[in-house]
Amino acid sequence: MKQMLSREPFALLAFSLVILTMPIWLAPLGANYPDLLQKFTIYAIFAMGFNILFGLTGYLSFGHAAFLGIGSYAAVWSFKLFTMNVLPALFFGVAFSGLFALLIGFISLRRSGIYFSILTLAFAQMCYNLAYSVLTPITNGETGLQLTLQDPRIIDRALAEPGKGLPSTELFGLSMSGYSGFYFCAVVLIVCFFISRRIFYSPFGLTLRGIKSNQSRMNYTGFNTRPYTLTAFVISGMFAGLAGSLLAVTDPLAGAERMQWTASGEVVLMTILGGVGTLIGPMLGAWIIKYFENIFSAFNPETLQSFFSFLPEGLRTVAVDVSSLFVGEGWHLTLGVLFMLIVIFLPGGVMEGWRRITRRFGGGSGTKPASSPNAAVQPAE
Amino acid sequence: MSRLTMTRRGLLKAGAASGVALAAPMSFIRGAHAADFCNMPTGSSVTLGFNVPQTGAYADEGADELRAYKLAVKHLNGEGDGGMLNTFTSKALKGNGVLGKKVEYVTGDTQTKSDAARASAKRMIEKDGAIMITGGSSSGVAVAVQGLCQETGVIFMAGLTHSNDTTGKDKKRYGFRHFFNAYQSGLALGPILADQLGKERSAYHLTADYNWGWTQEESIKNTTEGLGWNTVNAVRTPLGAGDFSQYLTPVLNSGADVLILNHYGKDMVNSLTQAVQFGMRAKQVNGKDFEIVVPLFSRLMAQGAGENIKGILGTTNWNWSLQDAGSTAFVKSFGQEYGFPPSQAAQTCYVQTLLYADACERAGTFAPPQVIAALEGFEFDGMGNGKTLYRAADHQCMKDVLVVRGNENATSQFDLLEVVKIVPRDQVTYDPAIFGGDLGPADAKAC
Numbered sequence: 016m017k018q019m020l021s022r023e024p025f026a027l028l029a030f031s032l033v034i035l036t037m038p039i040w041l042a043p044l045g046a047n048y049p050d051l052l053q054k055f056t057i058y059a060i061f062a063m064g065f066n067i068l069f070g071l072t073g074y075l076s077f078g079h080a081a082f083l084g085i086g087s088y089a090a091v092w093s094f095k096l097f098t099m100n101v102l103p104a105l106f107f108g109v110a111f112s113g114l115f116a117l118l119i120g121f122i123s124l125r126r127s128g129i130y131f132s133i134l135t136l137a138f139a140q141m142c143y144n145l146a147y148s149v150l151t152p153i154t155n156g157e158t159g160l161q162l163t164l165q166d167p168r169i170i171d172r173a174l175a176e177p178g179k180g181l182p183s184t185e186l187f188g189l190s191m192s193g194y195s196g197f198y199f200c201a202v203v204l205i206v207c208f209f210i211s212r213r214i215f216y217s218p219f220g221l222t223l224r225g226i227k228s229n230q231s232r233m234n235y236t237g238f239n240t241r242p243y244t245l246t247a248f249v250i251s252g253m254f255a256g257l258a259g260s261l262l263a264v265t266d267p268l269a270g271a272e273r274m275q276w277t278a279s280g281e282v283v284l285m286t287i288l289g290g291v292g293t294l295i296g297p298m299l300g301a302w303i304i305k306y307f308e309n310i311f312s313a314f315n316p317e318t319l320q321s322f323f324s325f326l327p328e329g330l331r332t333v334a335v336d337v338s339s340l341f342v343g344e345g346w347h348l349t350l351g352v353l354f355m356l357i358v359i360f361l362p363g364g365v366m367e368g369w370r371r372i373t374r375r376f377g378g379g380s381g382t383k384p385a386s387s388p389n390a391a392v393q394p395a396e
Numbered sequence: 397m398s399r400l401t402m403t404r405r406g407l408l409k410a411g412a413a414s415g416v417a418l419a420a421p422m423s424f425i426r427g428a429h430a431a432d433f434c435n436m437p438t439g440s441s442v443t444l445g446f447n448v449p450q451t452g453a454y455a456d457e458g459a460d461e462l463r464a465y466k467l468a469v470k471h472l473n474g475e476g477d478g479g480m481l482n483t484f485t486s487k488a489l490k491g492n493g494v495l496g497k498k499v500e501y502v503t504g505d506t507q508t509k510s511d512a513a514r515a516s517a518k519r520m521i522e523k524d525g526a527i528m529i530t531g532g533s534s535s536g537v538a539v540a541v542q543g544l545c546q547e548t549g550v551i552f553m554a555g556l557t558h559s560n561d562t563t564g565k566d567k568k569r570y571g572f573r574h575f576f577n578a579y580q581s582g583l584a585l586g587p588i589l590a591d592q593l594g595k596e597r598s599a600y601h602l603t604a605d606y607n608w609g610w611t612q613e614e615s616i617k618n619t620t621e622g623l624g625w626n627t628v629n630a631v632r633t634p635l636g637a638g639d640f641s642q643y644l645t646p647v648l649n650s651g652a653d654v655l656i657l658n659h660y661g662k663d664m665v666n667s668l669t670q671a672v673q674f675g676m677r678a679k680q681v682n683g684k685d686f687e688i689v690v691p692l693f694s695r696l697m698a699q700g701a702g703e704n705i706k707g708i709l710g711t712t713n714w715n716w717s718l719q720d721a722g723s724t725a726f727v728k729s730f731g732q733e734y735g736f737p738p739s740q741a742a743q744t745c746y747v748q749t750l751l752y753a754d755a756c757e758r759a760g761t762f763a764p765p766q767v768i769a770a771l772e773g774f775e776f777d778g779m780g781n782g783k784t785l786y787r788a789a790d791h792q793c794m795k796d797v798l799v800v801r802g803n804e805n806a807t808s809q810f811d812l813l814e815v816v817k818i819v820p821r822d823q824v825t826y827d828p829a830i831f832g833g834d835l836g837p838a839d840a841k842a843c
Contacts, residue, residue, distance in 0.1 A: 045523070048518075048519065048522035048523040049518075049522055050515060050518035050519060050522050050523075051519065051523075054515070147605070147634060148605055148632060148634060151605075156605055156606055157510075157536050157605055157606035157607075157634075157635055158510065158535075158536040158539060158540075158606050158607040159510040159511070159536065159540060161539075161540070161543060161566075162543075163566075164834050164836075179836065179837045180546070180836040180837045181543070181546070181547065181836070183547060192547070192548075193522075193843070266514060266518075266544075268510060268511070268514065268540060268543070270509065270510045270511045270540075272509045272510070272511055272512075273511060309515065309519060312504075312505060313502070313503070313504060313516075313519065315503055343450075343505075344450050344451060344505065
């Protein structure tokens with residue numbers, strides 16, 4: 016099974032199956048509504064892209080949310096100026112975030128380690144503050160950039176008379192809200208998985224891993240590492256921009272809070288939670304965090320009451336009182352506890368847990384975990 | 397393990413086949429749920445979505461709004477003493493739920509962020525089947541959620557939102573606002589300011605940097621400049637800044653003798669407290685006492701600001717000390733439930749819930765187009781604000797506005813606002829066309 020999964024067609028097929036059946040297998044978890052499914056796929060792309068930089072080169076960017084925000088703004092402007100079709104929006108989102116990544120990466124990558132992290136954080140906060148107050152005419156500040164009836168939308172207007180009310184985003188007539196929006200994002204995610212898988216197993220990917228394990232040694236062997244790290248940074252920024260423009264595709268609104276440092280920190284959490292340097296770990300991390308954020312935060316004492324209704328009266332009150340600390344507004348607390356447990360007991364994230372389980376139960380298959388392509392690269396720093 | 401050979405073409409075929417197979421059930425599911433409009437209630441209950449800030453700068457208001465919503469649900473379901481249902485001029489509601497269906501609710505946290513608020517509203521609409529969304533303690537959030545509700549065909553009853561944009565530039569057919577707006581604050585406050593502070597003043601604005609702050613600054617500026625005041629400067633401050641000292645220092649040297657704080661919630665509490673700590677209120681500038689004006693005021697904020705609020709002028713939508721039948725009934729049942737009087741945010745949210753329920757009852761259906769028609773141009777009384785009209789042109793309620801002042805000799809910890817004047821509805825009515833905007837269509841949408 017494992018050997019089979021490591022071959023490309025099967026890996027892709029299995030991955031596509033899991034993603035496309037999400038509305039079915041997420042139903043028991045109460046997470047099978049379009050908005051959350053869209054978030055699952057979009058943040059999976061974001062984390063996957065981040066992992067190309069952090070997981071492969073070991074460069075920890077603390078400002079990746081800036082590219083998410085830039086992608087969103089570019090996409091919404093494409094909806095406002097040109098057309099409601101999503102393809103130009105995705106193109107502009109990726110192009111602009113790629114451009115910014117090139118600029119920020121060119122400067123930040125002159126340093127490594129903590130200095131690189133601080134530089135990227137500073138750039139991201141700069142972008143956030145620009146979007147929040149300085150560039151209000153472009154970003155509409157705190158209110159967020161939204162579609163209006165007065166938007167030019169030159170291409171749409173040239174082709175057809177605008178209807179009453181605000182138009183919705185579409186892919187050649189197919190509306191991008193609800194389930195169709197999810198399937199669109201899912202297809203994009205599968206393509207991203209394919210690209211990211213190819214990068215992982217390419218000579219380029221191996222070079223990046225080499226940089227992670229010992230950059231000085233790479234330099235001594237005559238390798239100029241900077242173009243490689245810069246390429247990884249730009250690719251990862253473009254993934255983030257793609258995720259950002261998908262956020263705008265499923266909900267045409269861009270707000271500055273998307274670029275805040277908390278959002279940058281979130282993607283680091285996602286990646287570490289799922290497993291740094293693994294192909295699907297970051298995606299799992301993204302799912303866990305988004306699930307907590309959307310489902311756990313919505314629990315209130317009433318839902319807990321009905322959940323614990325099988326307990327006798329006294330016990331039920333205690334159970335509700337204790338557990339209500341960890342749901343609703345307290346969902347951050349649950350996430351924090353989970354994060355601590357994972358970092359302490361499973362430093363390789365959820366993927367390490369998965370490997371330990373398969374090793375215990377699937378042992379004897381002869382595959383040494385070290386030879387598995389998904390094995391975590393030991394951080395050299 | 398047997399080796400399975402796989403060609404690229406075979407993979408493509410298999411992928412396409414599985415895609416079709418997966419998509420097929422989706423279309424069946426949608427067909428099965430086909431309804432005349434989004435989230436049509438089919439069982440014995442109807443779900444309302446309460447989307448309020450539980451974290452962030454407006455969390456206090458959000459908590460009070462949620463209390464009011466829960467009370468409204470109780471009253472609609474015939475529990476408790478009925479509150480304003482007894483004084484409301486429309487007698488369509490019977491206390492047996494809405495249209496015979498029991499009212500249930502779901503809650504969400506807007507975090508005072510547009511993104512989070514829309515995600516939360518989407519969850520309520522897509523997962524919990526909410527037929528109406530209400531809440532919001534920020535105009536940025538209200539406008540964002542209102543836009544979403546227009547797209548999905550779910551009615552949005554705005555809670556605490558004071559920006560002109562909500563029922564002006566960004567008005568929507570599916571959005572309704574009971575709360576007053578910044579323009580009306582200006583109309584109400586103008587004559588009082590001229591009377592109390594004189595006509596030769598220089599004002600300095602500190603403004604929360606989002607659509608509410610912008611429109612309030614503009615409205616108050618227009619009013620005061622109309623009185624002959626001079627505007628020295630208007631500075632934008634980020635929402636939830638916490639420390640305003642860097643914005644307050646320049647005020648003292650600017651030559652202004654009035655500071656206008658276009659802040660709300662914790663922002664206003666912080667900026668006012670810091671302004672007073674800077675000794676601004678004890679100062680004399682241009683031979684006049686330095687004054688602070690807070691155009692939008694609430695009792696919760698007064699509670700937070702404590703002593704500093706005394707003598708400060710502002711406007712408010714409603715105050716619990718009002719003595720009309722609706723207000724007393726509401727204060728009584730809210731007090732019995734929670735042990736303290738409600739805030740203006742609580743009142744507007746309570747009234748909005750009742751008005752929506754009443755409109756459904758009068759329309760005889762939950763179908764949004766009919767409910768919208770029932771709300772548009774609806775004239776009512778007995779809800780604490782005197783005779784009120786839900787204006788059809790912009791979905792803004794036209795009603796009296798209170799001009800208040802921080803109470804100098806408070807008799808209790810809640811008796812913090814003294815009503816200076818109840819400005820009658822005629823004086824705060826304006827032409828809906830001045831802000832532009834377009835309500836858009838009312839067509840029902842399936843979701």
